[in-house]
Amino acid sequence: MGLLSLFVLSCNPQQQVLQSQSKNLRLNSDSLHLSDQHVLQTIQPYKIQLDSLMNVQINTADTDMKKELPEGALGNLVCDVLMDYAIANGKHPDFCLMNHGGLRIPTLYKGPVYVRTVYELMPFENQLLLLQLSGINCKMLFDAIALNGGTPVAGLRMKILNDSASQIQIQNLDFDVNKNYWILTSDYLANGGDKADALKAAIQVVDVNIKIRDALLVQIKQMKINGKTLTGVKDGRISKN
Amino acid sequence: MEELVKTKRRDFLKQTLSLSVFGMLANSPMRVLAKALPKKLTILHTNDWHSRIEPFPAIDKNYGGMGGAEVRAAVIKNIREKEGEILLLDAGDIFQGTPYFNFYGGELEFKLMTEMGYDCATLGNHDFDNGLDGFNKQLPHAGFSFVNANYDFSKTLLKDKILPYKIFKKKGLKIGVFGIGIELKGLVPDKLFGNTIYNDPVMIANQIALILKRDKKCDLVICLSHLGYKYNSSKVSDEVLASQTQNIDLIIGGHTHTFLPEPVIFKNLVNKNVIVNQVGWAGLQLGRIDFTFEPFINKNYSAQSSLIKFTNGEDAYMLMEG
Structure with a gap:
């Protein structure tokens, strides 16, 4: 018996x-007076180069703007700015549609807006596109938005009633299911991302030839030149009963 | 003499047979066994780092001053100094979220994880954001392994570069680590994941965990999952994975950015405990789980089909295993 036990032990049995004991540790600067010089040195050359590009103030936010559903001040701002960019560049979208998940900061805070802020808001390399969609497919799209509980838009107003879209207005005119509409959106959504399948039935697709982030940067800088600050407000463009 | 015997006994526990014979001279083997210290291992883990190299800026009302690679590296170093060998893991979405990724493509993230001594990571959906090519280009900067078992990369340039699982030997223990990823279609643009084929997470996890526990005789089986903690739909999640599999001891999750106050224990297919943990995102927290082990008694792998009735009253589920 003794020898058997010894054998089992020495063979490193499974x-x-x-x-188990667990602890999820919060990592903040007071979580230890600790520093790691080695890691700091690794970061330094990247940080210096990046800071020179990112810490450039391009405009100012008047208020805190939150990412929210069915509409949020931040999503409204992003879509309004993109509409302005498109119009300033000779395009005529009827409405703009972005995806809620694509906005990557929960709040744009009141105060200076830097190049960095826009990168963090929209880090993805998505392209800005214009799609032409039939009224029937637009209705499917609006119902999908309703089912998702809302999404960032501009140029469009609708109410979510029992998971479907109602009282839809585009450019302040009642939505006409027999008309085709031009939608300003991202290649991510145009390819059916975020379950926006209706967009895959586009009649025409026009590449605006700019990344969404770059369009935001250009337009936010232009607003500053025009003496305009960033003011995102909730105006009930999508509401839920 | 008593002091000497104690020292020798400790050495014996490091599995040297010659010294164990020496130990027998002073102690009966039974006494040695009775006093054998159980094996222990500390696991540290992160998920959804999202390129948060630096702490959040002070202006950030939720996370100002929190996170950052420097403090994480320091905390990890501190724990290593106390515990010796540890296992350091990440559950994916290392990439994307700050300009560090836009400008350097993940190079710095991989370099820093290498410096911190990461052992293994899995891929999240955002790790595909610069395409398979973008990920492949950064791999030389990663001094740690990537595992995923349910993405078939055989028709892509990542063929043979992502392992289905990897076995680590730490503190005399064998730890099998495998990875499970989320369905990419509809989440990641098609052109970015190319010919990567997505296979069913539950089926694959059961196959791999059985191999690791039964064939490879791992003491601990860990799944690095980027499925997400739980959903209000039938979508596969860590909760689903935990309850519909067996032979997994720990699921380290990601994707849903869930800050679990502490790990959650689920019952698996054969009513054994599975620990599920997830530590939010952005490197704001470090998960720590300290395991204590005992010899494996109940080798109930139940490799045959077993009929399990779910508590929610849904249809019985037949598990088919090879």
Whole structure:
């Protein structure tokens, strides 16, 4: 018996978990007076180069703007700015549609807006596109938005009633299911991302030839030149009963 | 003499047979066994780092001053100094979220994780954001392994570069680590994941975990999952994975950016405990789980089909295993 036990022990028998203890540790600067010089040195050359590009103030935000559903001040701002960019560049979208998940900061805070802010808001390399969509497919799209509980838009107003879209207005005119509409959106959504399948039935697609982030940067800088600051407000463009 | 014997006993526990014979001279083997210290291992983990190299800026009302690679590296170093060998893991979405990724493509993230001594990571959906090519280009900067078992990369340039699983030997323990990824279609643009084929997470996880526990005789089986903690739909999640599999001890999750106050224990297919943990995102937290082990007694792999009735009253589920 003794020898057998010894044999088993020395052969390093398979183990199983007897117990576990866990702790999810918060990592902040006071979580230890610790620093790691080695890691700092690795970061430094990247940081210096990046800071020179990113820490450039391009405009000012008048208020805190939140990412929210069915509409949020931040989503409204992004879509309004993109509409302005398109119009300033000779395009005529009927409405703009972005995806809620594509906005990557929860709040744009009141105060200076830097190049960095826009990168963090819209880090993805998505392209800005114009799609022409039939009224029937637009209705499917609006119902999908309703089912998702809303999304960032501009040029469009609708109410979510029992998971479907109602009282739809485009450019302040009642939505006409027999008309085709031009939609300003991202290649991500145009390819059916975020379950926006209706967009895959586009009649025409026009590449605006700019990344969404770059369009935002250009237009936000232009607003500053025009003496305009960033003011995103909730105006009930999408509401839910 | 008593002091000497104690020292020798400790050495014996490091599995040297010659010294164990020496130990027998002073102690009966039974006494040695009774006093054998259980094996222990500390696991540290992160998920959804999203390129947050620096702490959040002070202006950020939720996370101002929190996170950052420097403090994480320091905390990890501190724990290593106390615990010796540890296992350091990441559950994916290392990439995307700050300009560091836009400008350097993940190079710095991989370099820093290498410096921190990461052992293994899995791929999240955002790790495809610069395409398979973009990920492949950064791989030389990663001094750690990537695992995923349910993406078939065999028709892509990542063929043989992502392992289905990897076995680590730490503190005399064998730890099998495998990766499970989320369905890419509809989440990641088609052109970015190319010919990557997505396979069913539950089926693959059961196959791999059985291999690791039964054939490879791992003491601990860990799944690095980027499925997400749970959903209000039938979509596969860590909750689903935990309850519909067996032979997994720990699921380290990601994707849903869930800050679990502490790990959650689920019952698996054969009513054994599975620990699920996830530590939010952005490197704001570091998960720590300290395991204590005992010899494996109940080798109930139940490789045959077993009929399990779900508690929610849905149809019985037949598990088919090879």
